[in-house]
Amino acid sequence: MFWDKVKETMPREELEALQSARLRDVAARAARSPFYKKRFAEAGVDAASVRGLEDLRRLPFTTKQDLRDWFPYGLVAADMKDVVRLHASSGTTGKSTAVFYSRADIDNWADMVARCMAMTGADSSDVFQNMTGYGMFTGGLGMHFGAERLGMLTIPMGAGNTKWQMANMKMYGTTVIHITPSYALHLCEEFAAEGIDPKRDLKLRIALVGAEPYSEGTRRKLEDFLGASVFNSYGLSEMNGPGVAFECVEKNGMHLWEDHYILEIVDPKTLEPVAEGERGEIVMTTLTREAMPIIRYRVRDLTSVLPGTCPCGRTHRRIDRITGRSDDMLIIKGVNVFPSQIEDALMSMSEVGGGWQIELTRVEGADHITVNVEVADSFFRGDIKELNRLRKSIQGAIKNETLVTPEVKLVEPNTLPRSVGKAVRVIDKRQI
Amino acid sequence: MAVQAVVFMQNMPGRLARMTGALAGAGVNIRATTISSSEGFGVAKFLVDKPEAAAAALKDAGFPVALKSVVAVKMDDSVGGLDRILPLIQSRDINLEDAYGFILERGKEAVFVFEVEHPEELGEFLSRNGCSVMSDSDLYGL
Incomplete structure (x- = not known):
């Protein structure tokens, strides 16, 4: 059940001493990157003066905008010959963010994921089917390396191809899966349609479910149908990807690996720490990262730290389910999308001048995005084919920018609802 | 036009x-x-x-x-009325973007309306070939 019992159950004083020592090192490492060299200087911080956790709050925050502004290599602190991998978020223009890993970073990441998996009861006798996307996203390779580290037989399926997924689960006797909640719900429907009862026909026992928010109701539904225990997962590419925090068998909050990260919860307005147990914005500092250390990163996810200790014996604090964002980022089919990306795509087209709006719904368990676009009066020349061409090119432009393919609806000018002074750009009708 | x-x-x-x-x-x-x-x-x-x-x-x-x-053509409301016009258009290899017709007086007169890429050309061509292409005032004054 423990992958690294010494680290996972380390007494708090020792853990904090380790954090202090590692913070000293990481501040010094970070200062070698062009971004932090400048940012530390602006903040009047000498990295060499950082002695431990007591100095944390003297360090400046880092935001996603910083990562964009210094894309691609501005935060790289290691020698490029020691950088072995990158993962990148969506976006084909200046809105991208990329994260870099050294060999040791990949190793630490695999270790954390192995901890997470062991924590749910998985072990080297399990057969693991990884059902999230490989490639540039972190969900595929991150979980893959952790599963192999744990010693599971790993099936690198990736997302989609549901019939093949189901066949593999039967043929190889898959016992552990990693999947997004929306895809898991879809899978349940497909099983039902094929007359497969997972409880009777499969050997599934553990489902690691993450990358999108979901409710306790969804967990119960999945557990009832799949006959497997569902564990909630937390991660973000800036902090490696999956494996940052995970539920143990108590399923009461997610243990966040505090030997690798410093966790702060701050008030998004004042940026001051919230009181113990109160809800606020997650701020994280990487402690062991070599290639791309990130200091006091404003994650923008809202949650709280659960009070007390966990019966499982782990001393690493637990965060509650993520309940929202302190910015306007949307998670659509597991992909991070900012309304500003869609706005950029639309405004790059001369035909679009008026209002627009994003509508999010959930259709058969899967996210569905509709972008309503007002047809500019001046653009309309009475040709239905031209309108359909416009629809297609809007769809293409948004897909290029966000990697998500929306349904595009053309609407009459001045028909989209506007609130006083500011347009309502996002209507999220998804029930989670 | x-x-x-x-x-x-x-x-x-x-x-x-x-x-x-x-x-x-x-x-x-x-x-x-x-x-x-x-x-x-x-x-x-x-x-x-x-x-x-x-x-x-x-x-x-x-x-x-x-x-x-648009090009509006007046024609007989009788069998083959439209069939006298369309082969002409086809002979010029012109593609119709849209077209529709309506009856002015039952059994006597109908109008057919064509939308094409180059309406002026089509109008002149049909006039030369004996079709009754309606002028603006004819059409608006119906």
Whole structure:
């Protein structure tokens, strides 16, 4: 059940001493990157003066905008010959963010994921089917390396191809899966349609479910149908990807690996720490990262730290389910999308001048995005084919920018609802 | 060149009534109308007696409007009426973007309206070949 019992159950004083020592090192490492060299200087911080956790709050925050502004290599602190991998978020223009890993970073990441998996009861006798996307996203390779580290037989399926997924689960006797909640719900429907009862026909026992928010109701539904225990997962590419925090068998909050990260919860307005147990914005500092250390990163996810200790014996604090964002980022089919990306795509087209709006719904368990676009009066020349061409090119432009393919609806000018002074750009009708 | 008013609308209840209301309010008489719909939106075409006034009224009602040139041909309302015109158009390898017809007087006269890429050319060509291509005033004064 423990992958690294010494680290996972380390007494708090020792853990904090380790954090202090590692913070000293990481501040010094970070200062070698062009971004932090400048940012530390602006903040009047000498990295060499950082002695431990007591100095944390003297360090400046880092935001996603910083990562964009210094894309691609501005935060790289290691020698490029020691950088072995990158993962990148969506976006084909200046809105991208990329994260870099050294060999040791990949190793630490695999270790954390192995901890997470062991924590749910998985072990080297399990057969693991990884059902999230490989490639540039972190969900595929991150979980893959952790599963192999744990010693599971790993099936690198990736997302989609549901019939093949189901066949593999039967043929190889898959016992552990990693999947997004929306895809898991879809899978349940497909099983039902094929007359497969997972409880009777499969050997599934553990489902690691993450990358999108979901409710306790969804967990119960999945557990009832799949006959497997569902564990909630937390991660973000800036902090490696999956494996940052995970539920143990108590399923009461997610243990966040505090030997690798410093966790702060701050008030998004004042940026001051919230009181113990109160809800606020997650701020994280990487402690062991070599290639791309990130200091006091404003994650923008809202949650709280659960009070007390966990019966499982782990001393690493637990965060509650993520309940929202302190910015306007949307998670659509597991992909991070900012309304500003869609706005950029639309405004790059001369035909679009008026209002627009994003509508999010959930259709058969899967996210569905509709972008309503007002047809500019001046653009309309009475040709239905031209309108359909416009629809297609809007769809293409948004897909290029966000990697998500929306349904595009053309609407009459001045028909989209506007609130006083500011347009309502996002209507999220998804029930989670 | 005769024009018709082409209007963009969302495919939802009440849109057409809003248009006819605007046209009635502006004292515009509708000779013929067609509607086609695509993914969630539609395009309505109005052949009217006062196209400029129609366009202004529809714009005021909030709709994107374009005035598009058409070729209107008067013909006999009898068997083969249309079949005398279409082979001519085909002989020039002209593609019809849209077309519709309406009857003026049963058994006597009908009008067929063509939308093509180069309407002036088609109008001249059909006139030369004995078709009764309607002038603006003929069409609006029906």
